[in-house]
Amino acid sequence: DSRYRPAEIEAKWQKKWVETGLHKTDTDLNKPKFYATSMFPYPSGNLHMGHVRNYTITDVIARFKRMQGYRVLHPMGWDAFGLPAENAAIDRGVHPSKWTYQNIVQMRSQLEPLGLSIDWDCEVATCSPDYYKWTQWIFLQFLEAGLAYQKESAVNWDPIDQTVLANEQVDNQGRSWRSGAQVERKLLRQWFFKITDYAEELLNDLDKLTGWPERVKLMQANWIGKSTGAYLEFPIVGMEEKIGVYTTRPDTVYGVSYVVLAPEHPLTEKVTTQERRPAVETFVQEVANQSELERTAEDKPKKGIATGGKAINPFNGEEVPIWIADYVLYEYGTGAVMGVPAHDARDFKFANNYDLPIEFVIADPKAVGEQDISPSADDGEQVIQVESTEAYTEAGIVINSGQFTGMSSESAKQAIIEYAEDKGFGKARVQYRLRDWLISRQRYWGTPIPIIHCPDCGVVPVPDEDLPVQLPENVDFSGRGPSPLAKLEDWVNVPCPNCSTPAKRETDTMDTFIDSSWYFLRYPDAKNEQKVFDSAKTNDWMPVDQYVGGIEHAILHLLYSRFFTKVLRDRGLLNFDEPFQRLLTQGMVQSLTYKNPVTNKYVPASKIDPSEPKDPDTGESLQVFYEKMSKSKYNGIKPEEVISKYGADTARMFILFKAPPEKDLEWEDTDVEGQFRFLNRVWRVVTDFAPKYPSLASKQGKLTKPEKDLRRAIHTAIKEVTEDLVGDYQFNTAISELMKLSNALSDAGCKDSFVYAEGVRILVKLLTPFAPHIAEELWHQLGYTASVGDQSWPTVDPKALVVDEITLVIQINGKKRGELQVSAQLDKAGLEKYARESEVARRYIEDKQIKKVIVVPGKLVNFVVG
Ligand code: ANZ
Ligand code: ZN
Secondary structure, three states: OOOOOHHHHHHHHHHHHHHHOOOOOOOOOOOOEEEEEEOOOOOOOOOOHHHHHHHHHHHHHHHHHHHOOOEEEOOOEEOOOOHHHHHHHHHHOOOHHHHHHHHHHHHHHHHHHHOOOOOHHHOEEOOOHHHHHHHHHHHHHHHHOOOEEEEEEEEEEEOOOOEEEOHHHEOOOOEEOOOOOEOEEEEEEEEEEOHHHHHHHHHHHHHHOOEOOHHHHHHHHHHHOEEEEEEEEEEEOOOOOEEEEEEOOHHHHHHOOEEEEOOOOOHHHHHOOHHHHHHHHHHHHHHHOOOHHHHHOOOOOOOEEEEEEEEEOOOOOOEEEEEEEOOOOOOOOOOEEEEOOOOOHHHHHHHHHHOOOOOOOEEOHHHHOOOOOOOOOOOOOOOOOOOOOOOOOOOOEEOOOHHHOOOEHHHHHHHHHHHHHHHOOEEEEEEEOOOOEEOEEOOOOOOEOOEEEEOOOEEEEOOHHHOOOOOOOOOOOOOOOOOHHHHOHHHHEEEOOOOOOEEEEOOOEEOHHHHOOOHHHHHHHOOOOOOOOOHHHHHHHOOEOEEEEEHHHOOHHHHHHHHHHHHHHHOOOOOOOOOEOEEEEEOOEEEEEEEOOOOOOEEOHHHOOOOOOEOOOOOOEOEEEEEEOOHHHOOOOOHHHHHHHHOHHHHHHHHHHHOOOOOOEEOOHHHHHHHHHHHHHHHHHHHHHHHHHHHHOOOOOOOOHHHHHHHHHHHHHHHHHHHHHHOOOOHHHHHHHHHHHHHHHHHOOOOOOHHHHHHHHHHHHHHOOOOHHHHHHHHHHOOOOOOHHHOOOOOOOHHHHOOOEEEEEEEEOOEEEEEEEEEOOOOHHHHHHHHHHOHHHHHHHOOOOEEEEEEEOOOEEEEEEO
8 A cells, every 4th residue: 555654764865865965965056056054963872853853953954955056065063072071071981972872873873763854974073083173273363463461361260179160060059969068269361362452343243243142142132231331430539540330321430439449459459548448358258259149149248348448529528438358359340330229220239338428419300390400510419319229320400510410411421521531530441241252161072272381481382283182081080189180291392392391281171152152163174184174165155055953052152153253364364354244043842740739740641641740749739830841851752752753744844833043843743743733734635646746747638727726826836935935934834734735635626737736836845944854755656757856946937926817796675696707807897797797696686776885805795776
C-alpha cells in the first residue's frame, strides 16, 4: 500500500541529500547571496525543543531563498568553550575536551533527523585549536589597536578552595557552589577590551538596523546608556585638589547639601580627618566586600559615612560636608556625586538617614501657579519654602538659585554649564553607562590569552608564528587552588620572545563571549589555515542576511559581535559596519506544567489524571499552566520522541504553524496530530493523482469555469505564501494557505485537467521549505528525478488572479430567488439590467410594480416590489 510513512522517507532523503551534496554552498557568483544562520549552540549534549524551533526557522528561510535563486550560506557550529565542561571535569573527572567533543557528536546525531539544509563543510568549534588560534590572533589585533589593556578588578574569591569563581559558580546567597564558603571579593590584574571607544558608534548605528526588532535596539541603547550633563569641580577646603563630579542635573547645583565619593575614590583617604579615620576605614572595608548589585539595589538603605572633610559649592561659595557612600560607584562618571536630596530619590533617602539638609531648587510648574519667581538678589534672601515627603525629580522651574532663578530646567542647564565654563570650573560632558569589557577568566576551558609577561619587556604578545598557544592536556581539575593553567610550571615558564629572559605566560583565558563574537565571520572561509578569513570571501557573504536566536542574547552577544565587526573593519579586514542585517528573536517553547500551589513543587504529567490534576502525594489540586520547557518542571518534550512518532516534517509543521516565530509557542499534542493529518491529506491528494501527472503536466488549452477557479486558488496560494515568507516570516499563515490549496484540489471539479496537474506541482513546491522530506518524496512520485529543493520557486501569473465572472444573487423583497453568472466588469447599471432581464426576475415580478432596486456590486441585486 502507499501510506505516508515518514520514518522511511525521511531517512531515505536525508541520506540522499548528503550523498548528492545538495546542501553544499552554491558558488555561482552570478546569483545574489543570502546568508542565514542561527545563533550557534552550546554543546550541552542534549538537543531540546528550543533548538528545534530555532533551526527549523532558519532552515525554512534558507530553503526558500535557495528556491528563489539565491546562493545560500547556511552553516552550523559549536560555542564549545565554557564552564559546564570544566565543572564536569571537577565533578566527575572527565576531561573538558573529551566531554565537549562527545557532546558535539551526540548533538550532531540528534540534529540529523531534522533534515536541516546545513552545509557542514563550514562547521566550526570554538574549542578547536584551528579556531582559537584565530581568536588569539584577533586578541593581538585588539592589543595592537590599543583596545586591550590590563587593570585591577574584583573577582569572586573562595577562601576555602583558594580559587577564583565564575559568577555562575556563586549562588544567590553569595556562596561557593563547591565549598559552600562565603565568597569574598579580591582585586586581580585582569584584561579588558575597550568597547567604550565604540560606544557612540554602537549607539548611532542602531539606526541602520532596520531589520531588527525595536525592543532589542532599545535594550542595546539602554545598555549603552548615553546621558548628557556636566562635569563640575568642587574645591576642597584647605587643599589644592578638587572633587570632579558628573551630573545630569546641573540645574540643581544650588541644592547641593553634600558631596559624596565612592569609597574606592583616591581622594577618600586625603579628605578624611584624623578623628574620622578609623570609622571611615571600617566602612570602606565593609563596602569592598559587597557586589555592585548589593550596593545599588533600589530597596536597600543607602549607607555612608562623613569624612570630616569639606568642599565648596563653586556657585554660591557654600561649604558642604564630604561623605562617602555605598551607592556611589567608582567606575561610573567620576566616582563622585554632588548630593541634591530635594531632587534625587537616592540622595533623598540618604539625607533623611543622616539628617542632611534638603533644599528645593526646582519647583513643579503646576504648583508654582501665580507666585512671582524672579532672580533673587545676590545675598539670596528671597527663599521660597517647599515642604515635601519625597524628592521632586522632574524638570521644572528653577528657584532659590541666584541669577538662574526663574529659568526652566532646560535653559538653566545650559546657562549653568556656560557659567561654569566661563569661570573655569566645569564643562558639558557626555557619559555612557557602558563599561569596558572584562575578558579575563581564571579558568582552564577557554582560549588562552596569547601574552608573555617579561620582567624586562613587560607585556609581550606571543608572535603570530607561535600561535596557537595551545591548552595543555594534563591538568589538575580539583577545583582548588590557582586556576589549572597557573599550576603548570612547565607551561607557565617560557623565555621572553623578545629578549629570552625567563618570563611567564599569561594564565587567564578569554571570556567565551569572545569566541562567539566572530564565528559568523569565519563560516564563509572556515577551513583557512593561513588567515583568520579571506576578507574577499567574508566581505562577499557578510553581513548575515538573517540571524535567528533567543532574546536572552539581545544585549551582550549582539553588542559584542557588533563591536568586533567595527574593530576588524577599522583594522582593514572588513568593509561593512554591522554584522546582522535582519534579526529574528524567536519565542520560547512552552508546555503544560502541574504545580502544587502549597508546596510549590512540580508534578510530572505522567503521575496525574489530566482531567482532574491532583498531587499524588498530598491529594491537593494542582495549578495547571504553560511554562518554558525545562527539566526542573518536568514539562520537557523530547524532539526525538516526536520525530519517531510523527516524523520531522510534522514536528516542523507544528512548530511553524502553532505561533508566529517571535511569539511563545504552547506545545499541544492535538495540534501536532492535526499537522500529521494534514500531511497525510497532501500525501493522498498527490499520490492519487501521480499516475496521471506525466501525461497531463505539459498540456494546455482554453479553461473551463472550474479550471479557472482552481487556477485562481493555485496562484493565490503562490502569492500569499511568497508574501508571508518575504515579509515578516508569517509561517503560520503561509501554512494556512497551503491548507486552502490542498482543500481546493480535493474539492476541484476538474481532476483530470492539466490545471489540476499544475495545482499538484505547485502544492509540492510550496510545501518544500516547510516539510522538505515529504515534498521531495512526492516530487519524485510525480516522476521527476532532480531534487525539488533545486527547483525554482513558483511565480504568480497575474492573469490567473483576475476574477472574470461573478455569481450575482437575485433577491425579491430581500429573499434569494436565484443566481446568475455575469461578467465581473459590469457596473451598477449593467448589473441591474442583467437582473431585470433575467428569467428569475421576470417570473417573480410579473406585473407587480418595482418600487426600488438595490444593487450591491459584486454580490446581489434586490428588487423591492409591491
Ligand atoms: C546631581 C543630581 C541631582 C543628579 C538630581 C540627579 C538628579 P545617569 O547618567 O542618567 O545614570 N551619579 C553620577 N555618578 C555616579 C556614580 N558614580 N555612582 C552613583 N551615582 C552617580 O545619572 C547620572 C546621575 O547619577 C548624576 O546626576 C549623579 O546624580 C548620579 F536632582 O547629580 B546627579
Ligand atoms: Zn623580554
